[in-house]
Amino acid sequence: MEKQGHREMGMIPSEPHSHVKLLKINRELLVTHIRNTQCLVDNLLRNDYFTSEDAEIVCACPTQPDKVRKILDLVQSKGEEVSEFLLYVLQQLADAYVDLRPWLSETGFSPSELIQSRVVVNTDPVSRYTEKLRQQLGRDSKFVLCYAQKEELLLEEMYTDTIAELVGFQNESLGPLGSLASLLDHSTGVLSEQGETVFICGDAGVGKSVLLQRLQSQWAAGRLEAEFKFFFCFRCRVFSCFKEGDTLRLQDLLFKHYCYPEQDPDEVFAFLLRFPQTALFTFDGLDELHSDFDLSGAPDTCSPWEPAHPLVLLANLLSGKLLKGAGKLLTARTGVEIPRQFLRKKVLLRGFSPSHLRTYTRRMFPDRAVQERLLAQLEASPSLCSLCAVPLFCWIIFRCFQHFHSVWDGSAQLPDCTVTLTDVFLLVTEVHLNRTQPTSLVQRNTRSRTETFRAGRGTLRSLGQVAHWGMEKNLFVFGPAEVQAAEVQEGELQLGFLRAVPEQSLGGEQQSYEFFHLTLQAFFTAFFLVVDDKVGTQQLLTFFQEWAPPGGAGADSCYPPFLPFQCLKGSGLAGEDPFKNKDHFQFTNLFLCGLLSKAKQKLLRHLVPAAALRRKRKALWAHLFASLRAHLKNLPRVQVEGFNQVQAMPTFVWMLRCIYETQSEKVARLAAKGICANYLKLTYCNACSADCSALSFVLHHFRKRLALDLDNNNLNDYGVRELQPCFSCLTVIRLSVNQITDSGVKVLYEELTKYKILTFLGLYNNQITDVGARYIARILDECKGLTHLKLGENKITSEGGKCLALAVKNSKSIFEIGMWGNRIGDEGATAFAEALRNHPSLTNLSLAFNGISTEGGKSLAQALQHNTTLRIFWLTKNELNDEVAESLAEMLKVNQTLKHLWLIQNQITAKGIAQLADALQSNTGIMEICLNGNLIKPEEAKVFEDEKRIVCF
Known part of the structure; x- marks a missing residue:
């Protein structure tokens, strides 16, 4: 009966080796689930199992089920071999006949050698569309985008990884991103299983777009570990091209505005709707999306067939209301946030570390001598090194060097003085303007910079007019009307600053244009505001208003709304400012300060009437002074441990950048004078190494001693070098979570030991090894007032631990040591035990998560019998057992000054805890012994309920 039941469900044939009967018994199953008949006909024809007449008979059938029935009739009439071949095609093209996979598996079908020798071609519309997508993405992602359109740099040869971190909702680090494939896996960094979107954020120029391009290239080449049949990549800025009344179906957005299937688009779209998990979407640059269309009143679109405004489709794709389960990657500049319910994981890009920069140098310049x-020139110019931490700026600097190297027969020299970002953009502009000059094998182009800019004034003004028009409207894509209105000539388009938008048909049939990067648009906007005679002082200062948005709320006081999700009902995301990130305005302000600086007047006086230039400089400085005063006055202040602490905001970092661009000591002195506090807190401001140049430019005018907190930024070793001018006044330095290595620690040692005023050094969660630990030990030896040292989450082993322990032993001032998350082991623990014995000042010590086991634990316990200063001792997440617990119990009978002992997540059982509890009978000093996560069961813990100082759960 059971076997008969299986036959009725079509799971097994009556005679296992009869392929004809297998098809006959499962006829209705096959008719129901075979949707692609053309692929079957193609393969039967190719292998001469069907004649052209057979194919015509099938094609003449009016409906798809009728075609399947006719194919089955013809195949069965031709015998076992043809029937076996049909089953073989169904098996080999599993994606084309996905519904038949379980059935084929149940039948146990195994083709003969004869049938396996036959060629099966995949003409399935879905598979053919996948192949077309791979070809298109492979072509589009092959080359790195360049300024000069004639240049071609292979992505495969030039791509260099950057620092990429998985982060939490509050941007707290969850560890490094292992690989590009890690973006899409479900094992690490997942913040919400219900979230649909992987969010990649980072500063302008840090490499978000190139990372997506690399992902696209790997998928196209079949090297992406995650399996996706479809890959759709969109840039958010092009959605700004759609007008308010435009509507599209989802199918049209994907096919007509991206890549059209050559065969049966309806069948491809039906497959996508049925299996959305087979699709991956990337949306680049949410912060560059701007539209006058009011999404707040638009209805949600949950139907993939109903027309809707493209922004509504975008919002519902990201939220999962359309194609739920598809992979979705979204990028935006730092500071933009998306609703938590849509966030699957979050990745923060931080740019090049010193090692990444060296790798990139080797890729750009294969010649060892070059x-x-x-690298020698970069080492000689810390400000250049700092700028090179941003991949875009690094690429621009390297391309300029490459140009000079080719023009000057290998004697290329980068600027050897202090370099600002304005200098870099003026340099690249000069290089590309000079490329329009005729070249000669016997005569070099000897035009001066002044002559180059004077000759190119019309070009720069036309490009600046286009850039300014877009900046005023928050637009990064320009139609032919705007380009023509600015009188941009065809030859000027070929310079590479403006380029044709790849998505030509989005929002219209005519060709649109965009600047190579938003920072370049900001530069040309600033240049236009400076050189155009019609620009008055009020218009000149327009974008400085973004420092203090209307209504008096600071730009950093809250997160502005997330534009695409204003259409989601009940999300509470509506607000006044639909454009969350204002970096493009701030870059414009920065370049204005640089172009109107004293150093640039020699260049600009040939482009701008002297009177107009003086008027604009005067207006800018007056406004900058007033803005700076008002901002510093309104920064929140708080009294912390004897310090008057000011909590700076990211806007303050932008102000520092602008001050640095002026290279005006007068402005820097004013800013330093306005910091009416002795503790400057700049945590989580997304400051990079180049910002340390700006910070030092101001702080070296600060004449009092100062505490500086730069935790949780992206400074790296270049940033430490740039802080050198202000070390003479720093008593507190916090540089935790900043990618600092031993090289940066060496700079700290060399500078801090000159002044010997340091009291607090924070280097938690960096990349410091035993080499750096030796430098820190020497800082502790020579800075006699050092009280706090935070070194957790580094790479310090027993050797570094022993050096540090010896320095601690000799210190008469140290109050707190944090070593959590290193690898000092028992040898390091034994050395710290010697330091603890009779120490005069150490009060707080953390040796948590350091691989300490029995020997080290017993040494520490014995040393504490001779210590009267330690109050808090953390030994969490080690390998301490009952033997160590016994030694600690003996210690507690003697030591009456220890207050808090943390033994969380070790290997102590109820036996060891009982010994600790017994010791408490003679100890009145200890307040708590935390034993959570040890080897004790809840019922065993009940024995210790009366001893409140024992905490087991």
């Missing part, structure tokens, strides 16, 4: 010359 590499060494360039």
Whole structure:
């Protein structure tokens, strides 16, 4: 009966080796689930199992089920071999006949050698569309985008990883991103299983777009570990091209505005709707999306067939209301946030570390001699090194060096003085303007910078007019009307600053244009505001208003709304400011300060009437002074441990950048004078190494001693070098979570031991090894007033631990040591035990998560019998057992000054805890012994309920 039941469900044939009967018994199953008949006909024809007449008979059938029935009739009439081949095609093209996978598996079908020798071609519309997508993405992602359109740099040869971190909702680090494939896996960094979107954020130029391009390239080449049949990539800025009344179906957005299937688009779209998990979407640059269309009143679109405004489709794709389960990657500049309910994981890009920069140098310049010359020049210019931490700026600097190297027969020299971002953009502009000059094998182009800019004034003004028009409207894509109105000539388009938008048909049939990068648009906007005679002082200062948005709320006081999700009902995301990130305005302000600086007047006086230039400089400085005063006055202040602490905001970092661009000591002195506090807190401001140049430019005018907290930024070793001018006044330095290595620690040692005023050094969660630990030990030896040292989450082993322990032993001032999350082991623990014995000042010590086991634990316990200063001792997440617990119990009978002992997540059982509890009978000093996560069961813990100082759960 059971076997008969299986036959009725079509799971097994009556005679296992009869392929004809297998098809006959499962006829209705096959008719129901075979949707692609053309692929079957193609393969039967190719292998001469069907004649052209057979194919015509099938094609003449009016409906798809009728075609399947006719194919089955013809195949069965031709015998076992043809029937076996039909089953073989169904098996080999599993994606084309996905519904038949379980059935084929149940039948146990195994083709003969004869049938396996036959060629099966995949003409399935879905598979053919996948192949077309791979070809298109492979072509589009092959080359790195360049300024000069004639240049071609292979992505595969030039791509260099950057620092990429998985972060939490509050941007707290969850560890490094292992690989590009890690973006899409479900094992690490997932913040919400219900979230649909992987969010990649980072500063302008840090490499978000290139990372997506690399992902696209790997998928196209079949090297992406995650399996996706479809890959759709969109840039958010092009959605700004759609007008308010435009509507599209989802199918049209994907096919007509991205890549059209050559065969049966309806069948491809039906497959996508049925299996959305087979699709991956990337949306680049949410912060560059701007539209006058009011989404707040638009209805949600949950139907993939109903027309809707493209922004509504975008919002519902990201939220999962359309194609729920598809992979979705979204990028935006730092500071933009998306609703938590849509967030699956979050990745923060931080740019190049020193090692990444060296790798990138080798890729850009294969010649060893050229590499060494360039790296030597960078080492001699810390400000250039700092700018090179941003991949875009690094690429621009390297391309300029490459140009000079080719023009000057290998004697290329980068600027050897202090370099600002304005200098870099003026340099690249000069290089590309000079490329329009005729070249000669016997005569070099000897035009001066002044002559180059004077000759290119019309070009720069036309490009600036286009850039300014877009900046005023928050637009990064320009139609032909705007380009023509600015009188941009065809030859000027070929310079590479403006380029044709790849998505030509989005929002219209005519060709649109965009600047190579938003920072370049900001530069040309600033240049236009400076050189155009019609620009008055009020218009000149327009974008400085973004420092203090209407209504008096600070730009950093809250998160502005997330534009695409204003259409989601009940999300509470509506607000006044639909454009969350204002970096493009701030870059414009920065370039204005640089162009109107004293150093640039020699260049600009040939482009702008002297009177107009003086008027604009005067207006800018007056406004900058007033803005700076008002901002510093309104920064929140608080009294913390004897310090008057000011909590700076990201806007303050932008102000520092602008001050640095002026290279005006007068402005820097004013800013330093306005910091009416002795503790400057700049945590989570997304400051990079180049910002340390700006910070030092101001702080070296600060004449009093100062505490500086730069935790949780992206400074790296270049940033430490740039802080050198202000070390003479720093008593507190917090640089935790900043990618600092031993090289940066060496700079700290060399500078801090000159002044010997340091009291607090924070280097938690960096990349410091035993080499750096030796430098820190020497800081502790020579800075006699150092009281706090935070070194957790580094790479310090027993050797570094022993050096540090010896320095601690000799210190008469140290109050707190944090070593959590290193690898000092028992040897390091034994050395710290010697330091603890009779120490005069150490009060707080953390040796948590350091691989300490029995020997080290017993040494520490025995040493504490001779210590009267330690109050808090953390030994969490080690390998301490009952033997160590016994030694600690003996210690507690003697030591009456220890207050808090944390033994969480070790290997102590109820036996060890009982010994600790017994010791408490003779100890009145200890307040708590935390034993959560040890080897004790809840019922065993009940024995210790009366001893409140024992905490087991």
